[in-house]
Amino acid sequence: MGSFYDSVPVSAIVRIRDMMYSVKDPFRLDQGDVSFDAPETFKQAVAKAMADNRTHYLPTTGIPPLRKAFAEKMRTKNHIPVGSDDEVMVTNGGTHGLYAVFHALLDPGDEVIVPEPEWPPTMAIVQTAGGRGVQVPLREELGWRWNIDEVERAITPKTKVLYLNSPNNPSGGILTRPELERLAQIARDRNLWVVSDEAYEDVIFNGEHISIASLPGMYERTIPVYTMSKTYAVTGVRVGYFAMKDAKLRERALKIILYTTSNVSSIAQYGAVGALEGSQQCIADFRTELKYRRDMFYTGLQEAAPGVFSGTPPDGAFYAFVKINAEWAKNAGITGDSLSWAMAEYLIKHGRIGCVPGLDFGPSCEGYIRFCTCRSREELTGALASMKETLSRVPAR
Numbered sequence: 555m556g557s558f559y560d561s562v563p564v565s566a567i568v569r570i571r572d573m574m575y576s577v578k579d580p581f582r583l584d585q586g587d588v589s590f591d592a593p594e595t596f597k598q599a600v601a602k603a604m605a606d607n608r609t610h611y612l613p614t615t616g617i618p619p620l621r622k623a624f625a626e627k628m629r630t631k632n633h634i635p636v637g638s639d640d641e642v643m644v645t646n647g648g649t650h651g652l653y654a655v656f657h658a659l660l661d662p663g664d665e666v667i668v669p670e671p672e673w674p675p676t677m678a679i680v681q682t683a684g685g686r687g688v689q690v691p692l693r694e695e696l697g698w699r700w701n702i703d704e705v706e707r708a709i710t711p712k713t714k715v716l717y718l719n720s721p722n723n724p725s726g727g728i729l730t731r732p733e734l735e736r737l738a739q740i741a742r743d744r745n746l747w748v749v750s751d752e753a754y755e756d757v758i759f760n761g762e763h764i765s766i767a768s769l770p771g772m773y774e775r776t777i778p779v780y781t782m783s784k785t786y787a788v789t790g791v792r793v794g795y796f797a798m799k800d801a802k803l804r805e806r807a808l809k810i811i812l813y814t815t816s817n818v819s820s821i822a823q824y825g826a827v828g829a830l831e832g833s834q835q836c837i838a839d840f841r842t843e844l845k846y847r848r849d850m851f852y853t854g855l856q857e858a859a860p861g862v863f864s865g866t867p868p869d870g871a872f873y874a875f876v877k878i879n880a881e882w883a884k885n886a887g888i889t890g891d892s893l894s895w896a897m898a899e900y901l902i903k904h905g906r907i908g909c910v911p912g913l914d915f916g917p918s919c920e921g922y923i924r925f926c927t928c929r930s931r932e933e934l935t936g937a938l939a940s941m942k943e944t945l946s947r948v949p950a951r
């Protein structure tokens with residue numbers, strides 16, 4: 555197993571994060587880390603848990619009040635028919651949730667249908683679980699959604715799981731109800747599991763968020779995976795969760811959580827209870843501000859780099875996944891084996907602007923680049939000004 559990990563890639567997001575630490579005064583548009591402060595309800599509950607000496611070992615799958623609160627949230631907000639609180643498991647963020655879920659589901663050689671583009675750790679986690687991710691392109695001309703005929707064609711006898719990520723990181727594409735209904739029908743007909751990664755359920759500007767597990771008969775074959783990271787601006791605190799109806803899978807997942815973490819941090823879990831019990835106003839406030847930042851960034855990009863990047867503002871999530879004008883880059887001498895890497899390295903080195911090359915999100919995303927628009931207005935403004943200055947210095951050839 556040790557040497558197997560030599561074949562597992564490190565996500566470019568992490569490689570770039572490490573690169574950014576050596577950049578002086580960087581604009582951190584590389585990682586999806588919202589600039590907001592966590593709600594007071596979260597912070598106060600963490601402080602109280604510490605003052606109350608809640609610093610000891612906990613049940614592996616989470617403290618009862620938190621599992622209860624998550625079960626209730628999934629029933630009322632996501633309309634998922636979660637039965638008992640035992641079906642809910644608390645994880646170290648969504649990453650750990652996906653790790654536990656794929657490790658519980660997959661046997662060697664099993665295939666998982668994954669969107670392309672997709673947040674890179676998903677493919678790597680599937681790989682660490684012995685599976686193989688099979689990427690099916692999201693079509694930019696369809697608003698970064700699947701042509702579902704292509705999904706059907708990618709299913710083989712080895713396909714075990716359909717992984718959905720709506721809204722999608724990095725494209726912001728959102729699956730509609732008719733599309734989810736068709737995917738649900740395919741899952742039932744082909745006897746597939748569905749892993750539904752709903753990390754951005756609260757970051758939707760156009761359209762609505764629908765959990766596929768809420769569709770008739772789907773919860774039994776769907777594992778919805780959530781994180782508090784984005785919704786409550788607590789990316790570093792690490793609280794995620796999923797719901798699993800199947801008792802056998804749950805036994806496996808419990809062991810995976812036990813042997814990877816024993817239990818999620820006690821104070822993080824009490825903080826999460828505080829956030830869920832308190833006002834949810836921050837979610838709407840964050841969304842309003844994120845929409846403003848999205849629009850500000852897209853407008854600013856036209857001014858800072860006219861003709862260099864193209865793309866329309868996404869319906870959800872908080873990234874600008876834009877196409878690089880290859881002709882412009884060639885004329886500017888920004889070239890290399892990978893256009894998206896050459897552009898990303900150029901912007902980081904000369905403009906201090908963090909960004910992630912499209913290639914990392916799937917081979918067909920070469921030529922695109924991702925900027926994160928959830929940073930503060932000041933940081934976005936600074937990045938755009940730096941981009942304007944940097945690109946205006948590029949010698950035309």
Ligand code: PMP
Pocket residue numbers: 586646647648649650673719722723751753781782783789793794
């Ligand atoms: N799923 C997707 C699609 C994501 O973009 C992320 C974070 N960027 C996660 C899951 C996991 O987030 P975390 O581990 O911070 O909860």
